[in-house]
Amino acid sequence: MKRLRPLLAAAAAACLLPLAARAELPRGSLSFVVPTATVAPDEVIDVAMRLQLDADSAPLVFSSDPLAGFDAADLPTQGNWFDPVTGVPELRDFASITGAFLNVFYSCSGSFTAGDCGPGASYSFDFWFGGGPGLPSLVGASSFDLAPGASTDFLLGRFTPQPGGAAAGTYSFYTAGVTLAFRGLDAQGETLFSDSVNIASSCPLQTEDCAFVRTVSTVPEPGMVALWLAGLASVGFLWRRRA
Numbered sequence: 001m002k003r004l005r006p007l008l009a010a011a012a013a014a015c016l017l018p019l020a021a022r023a024e025l026p027r028g029s030l031s032f033v034v035p036t037a038t039v040a041p042d043e044v045i046d047v048a049m050r051l052q053l054d055a056d057s058a059p060l061v062f063s064s065d066p067l068a069g070f071d072a073a074d075l076p077t078q079g080n081w082f083d084p085v086t087g088v089p090e091l092r093d094f095a096s097i098t099g100a101f102l103n104v105f106y107s108c109s110g111s112f113t114a115g116d117c118g119p120g121a122s123y124s125f126d127f128w129f130g131g132g133p134g135l136p137s138l139v140g141a142s143s144f145d146l147a148p149g150a151s152t153d154f155l156l157g158r159f160t161p162q163p164g165g166a167a168a169g170t171y172s173f174y175t176a177g178v179t180l181a182f183r184g185l186d187a188q189g190e191t192l193f194s195d196s197v198n199i200a201s202s203c204p205l206q207t208e209d210c211a212f213v214r215t216v217s218t219v220p221e222p223g224m225v226a227l228w229l230a231g232l233a234s235v236g237f238l239w240r241r242r243a
Helices: 009-013 222-242
Strands: 002-005 028-032 036-039 045-053 060-062 078-082 089-093 096-107 123-127 144-146 151-161 169-173 176-185 191-193 196-201 212-216
Touching: 028 176, 045 176, 045 196, 078 176, 096 123, 096 151
Parallel strands: 028 196, 036 212
Antiparallel strands: 002 096, 028 045, 045 151, 060 144, 078 089, 078 191, 096 176, 123 151, 169 212, 176 191, 176 196
16 A cells, blocks of 8 residues: 655546656665664654665756756656546646656555554654755655765655554564656646656565664663763752752
8 A cells, every 4th residue: 555645636646657668767766764773652753765866877857847857758648637526537648748746655564554554553654745954855846956876865754653652662664665747738728647657666575674663662762861860860969958
């Protein structure tokens, strides 16, 4: 099960196409910036990811309105028009393509959101849309600049523990991805969205050597123990002064 967040909600019904369909578009890999760590039961967990293009990939360099950065031969010829009443897509020919945008997807996998993101999971997942300090979001990015072999870090989203905190144990997560899609107009001036092309995915075979793993511990971290001991020392000092 994949949770896809495109630039516009109506485009969520678009399918992912294999990279082989457009060999000249960028391709690369995704990895987790901090694969393993120990966290507290009530800690919100950021999923930072690294997108790296293959050395022989086409560059991921483009801008929108007007569209620039792609060869005409690599652009789609058709896109989906979404009925505003029913939401049902209808495939139509592009009269013009005005822009491109990146998107991310999250696949329910591992034990973070057990039960296919259903009830009973210890964590809920939310995509990161940016804002505030920290890593950027790639959702809806309508311009980008990444050379072959180069990499960039971004925040995919966050795991939030359920009220009361997560139970002690080890939690894993495997598969996410970055996609590219195009938008434009048909002959009637209606907005169309192309199907999404998968640029990169993380840990597609869902093996532990490439997983995102967090160990939930109820044992205080060393820094917290030091603060606790310092607090006890302060209380003792004040008590002796008053005695």
